[in-house]
Amino acid sequence: MNPKDEFPEAYELCKRFMLGEDQMIEVIDRMTKEINMGLARDTHARSVIKCYVSHVQDLPTGQERGKFLALDLGGTHFRVLLVTLINDFETNIESKTYIMEKSLISGPGGDLFDFLAECLANFCKDHHVEGDNLPLGFTFSFPLRQNGLANGVLTAWTKGFSCDGVVGKNVVQLLEEAIARRKDLKINIVAILNDTVGTLMSCAYLSRNCRIGLIVGTGTNACYVEKTANAEMFQNYQTSSKPYMIINCEWGAFGDNGVLDFIKTPFDKLVDKQTPNVNRQTFEKCISGMYLGELVRLILIDLIGKGVLFKGHSSEFIFQKWSFQTSFISEVESDAPGQYRNASLVLDKIGVRQTTEFDKRCLRFICETVSTRAAKLTACGLVCLINKMNASDVTIGVDGGVYRFHPKFHDILVHHVSKLLRPGFHFRIVLSEDGSGRGAALVAAAAVSNKFTKE
Ligand code: BGC
Numbered sequence: 001m002n003p004k005d006e007f008p009e010a011y012e013l014c015k016r017f018m019l020g021e022d023q024m025i026e027v028i029d030r031m032t033k034e035i036n037m038g039l040a041r042d043t044h045a046r047s048v049i050k051c052y053v054s055h056v057q058d059l060p061t062g063q064e065r066g067k068f069l070a071l072d073l074g075g076t077h078f079r080v081l082l083v084t085l086i087n088d089f090e091t092n093i094e095s096k097t098y099i100m101e102k103s104l105i106s107g108p109g110g111d112l113f114d115f116l117a118e119c120l121a122n123f124c125k126d127h128h129v130e131g132d133n134l135p136l137g138f139t140f141s142f143p144l145r146q147n148g149l150a151n152g153v154l155t156a157w158t159k160g161f162s163c164d165g166v167v168g169k170n171v172v173q174l175l176e177e178a179i180a181r182r183k184d185l186k187i188n189i190v191a192i193l194n195d196t197v198g199t200l201m202s203c204a205y206l207s208r209n210c211r212i213g214l215i216v217g218t219g220t221n222a223c224y225v226e227k228t229a230n231a232e233m234f235q236n237y238q239t240s241s242k243p244y245m246i247i248n249c250e251w252g253a254f255g256d257n258g259v260l261d262f263i264k265t266p267f268d269k270l271v272d273k274q275t276p277n278v279n280r281q282t283f284e285k286c287i288s289g290m291y292l293g294e295l296v297r298l299i300l301i302d303l304i305g306k307g308v309l310f311k312g313h314s315s316e317f318i319f320q321k322w323s324f325q326t327s328f329i330s331e332v333e334s335d336a337p338g339q340y341r342n343a344s345l346v347l348d349k350i351g352v353r354q355t356t357e358f359d360k361r362c363l364r365f366i367c368e369t370v371s372t373r374a375a376k377l378t379a380c381g382l383v384c385l386i387n388k389m390n391a392s393d394v395t396i397g398v399d400g401g402v403y404r405f406h407p408k409f410h411d412i413l414v415h416h417v418s419k420l421l422r423p424g425f426h427f428r429i430v431l432s433e434d435g436s437g438r439g440a441a442l443v444a445a446a447a448v449s450n451k452f453t454k455e
């Protein structure tokens with residue numbers, strides 16, 4: 001039976017999530033305009049896709065060697081890594097992950113950076129490198145206006161972070177000051193980079209035609225390789241001897257000026273209202289792991305209220321905001337056709353018992369609707385960048401939990417990119433191998449060997 005007849009009420013709520021090809025083409029066109037505005041000096045200030053210059057102008061050569069430290073901050077976990085680039089094929093990575101308590105994510109910025117410095121110090125002591133002045137690459141996955149490879153000013157927090165006193169500051173300096181306060185550590189911070197850039201670098205190490213780094217995880221974003229001559233916000237864009245510059249799009253903010261209102265649903269508006277950054281990160285809120293579960297939960301609540309699901313019974317748990325994790329969507333959609341084992345487990349986790357097969361089928365339909373839209377919008381973003389580069393054969397390096405763990409995200413993404421791309425264009429999507437760690441080390445390696453000009 002088709003969903004319209006099988007779940008008429010759910011279908012009614014979900015149909016606005018179902019993007020048609022015309023809408024997708026419109027999204028691509030609008031995004032292209034925004035990217036061009038972000039790149040150009042005259043329009044950059046009023047653009048929403050900021051297209052920050054990363055100051056990374058060389059892709060890896062495969063000749064990078066040595067020992068580097070990397071930090072990875074961008075979500076609920078913070079990682080410290082010791083990366084040894086041994087040869088073309090061998091990289092040794094030792095790392096430790098630290099959980100970020102809620103109080104750190106929304107407390108004073110000073111506490112955040114003291115915490116980062118403390119973790120770094122403990123890690124370095126464990127590995128006996130605290131006095132070695134090792135070069136460090138800092139993967140900092142929030143919007144940064146970069147004034148150099150080791151200078152990045154935070155323009156806004158995303159993904160639920162809201163620490164005071166950091167927006168408008170050079171994050172490298174904040175970390176250096178926190179390290180200096182401790183007096184037990186010698187570190188040389190040589191680069192700060194976005195996770196998309198790390199992802200691109202680590203894939204480009206293996207696939208020479210890798211030109212896009214994509215993240216679909218807690219947040220979403222992409223970077224791509226642009227001609228330096230087009231990167232007008234780079235001070236030396238006309239005189240640089242290096243032909244390319246990696247651009248950190250910060251595409252999560254696409255739509256913050258209303259250009260995506262034509263696809264927004266009432267549920268998108270509800271989710272937005274519950275976040276600390278209302279009216280910001282519109283595109284991200286339709287795609288990334290921080291928000292997809294909540295979209296599903298809000299649709300479920302609506303249907304419970306109408307008496308359509310769970311015979312009107314439910315649990316208190318499901319009425320708690322953010323209680324439906326995005327990983328549940330991947331679980332529900334991992335059931336084989338006609339089977340509902342994972343759906344039952346998920347319903348159990350959210351405290352809803354004695355459900356019918358109709359409930360489970362409907363839950364799956366809702367999950368599919370929300371995740372398919374996310375994959376389609378990601379496809380629009382990729383098509384926009386591939387067209388922008390006019391790259392007829394390109395590899396896209398990708399990372400992030402939604403992409404990694406959702407059973408069909410990759411296939412839906414590939415299907416729609418293929419459909420929307422110009423005829424004769426080819427692409428390949430590959431999973432990045434620890435972009436935030438290895439990618440940061442590669443950028444640091446290039447910085448140290450002075451391959452990056454100090455322009
Ligand atoms: C941030 C980006 C980041 C993305 C993926 C977004 O919220 O603004 O800088 O690349 O999340 O982690």
